[in-house]
Amino acid sequence: MLTSTRFRAARVTAAAGVVAAAGLLAAACGSGGADPGTSGTDHSGMPMTSAAAPASKADGMPGMDDMPTGDGLAAESSGFRFVPAATSVPAGKPASLSFRITDAAGKPVTAFEPDQTKLMHFYLIRSDLTGFQHVHPAMAADGPWTAPLAAAQPGAYRAYASFTAKNAAGKPVPLVLSQQLTVPGDATPAPLPPPSTTTQADGYTLSLGSDQLMSGMSHELTVTVAKDGKPVTDLQPYLDTYAHLTAFHEGDLAFAHLHPQGTVNGDHGGPALTFEAMLPKPGSYRLFVQFQTGGVVHTAPATVRVS
């Protein structure tokens, strides 16, 4: 565990920028546990897997072969680059982050295809796997996107843009790209909660299938939703599914998006939701299960261990 004193050594300011933060955090690396240290390190990438690209699109998808990274840690892939307009957002109040997706020529991309009903999915996670946000930015006609962010606590974050852009040949290219983002101030790290097969959100209890997950292998992961001890059967469609599941790998913040199986049919989802889980590397992941009832989106976090 990292002490708060050591973590404060990583106090970051907008002026210091993410480069300094990365160095300090990397220097604090190696103490294991919930150490947020390696979040600043860059990654050379993993083979493309269905965990980071929409599985439904990966099937027979032209152009998938040349995708160099599948863990969402690269800022650039297949000629597309995620370019935030700022490296920090202020702490403790709602903020917006502007960014562009640029092509190989550095020009803003404006041709996108919807995935799960949205042209752009944007995620934020702090290095200790807290502070999760999932929002849907709006694009101006000439390319810039604006992500509306809720108030964030200080710390070193990673911001992910998940989208399907059309390349010069008009072919859709599904990508997850990310960059570091700083929220200035004294950061207090939270230890990663231990693995658990149950979690709560807004009065709902979610039970996770207890099968041992193994890295690099596809598993069925079942999440069962109950309220007051009774199975829930009134889940509403959310982004064309009954649940949306995002996962982040402890340490490097590698990204994985797990896809629910089955189709949506009215406000009758639940109680069991089945995902195709393909988590590319061993270690701990923090999962964020999002589902909707009564017009409200609920977010339930859980830690899972992958061997």
Ligand SMILES: [Cu+2]
């Ligand atoms: Cu989304």
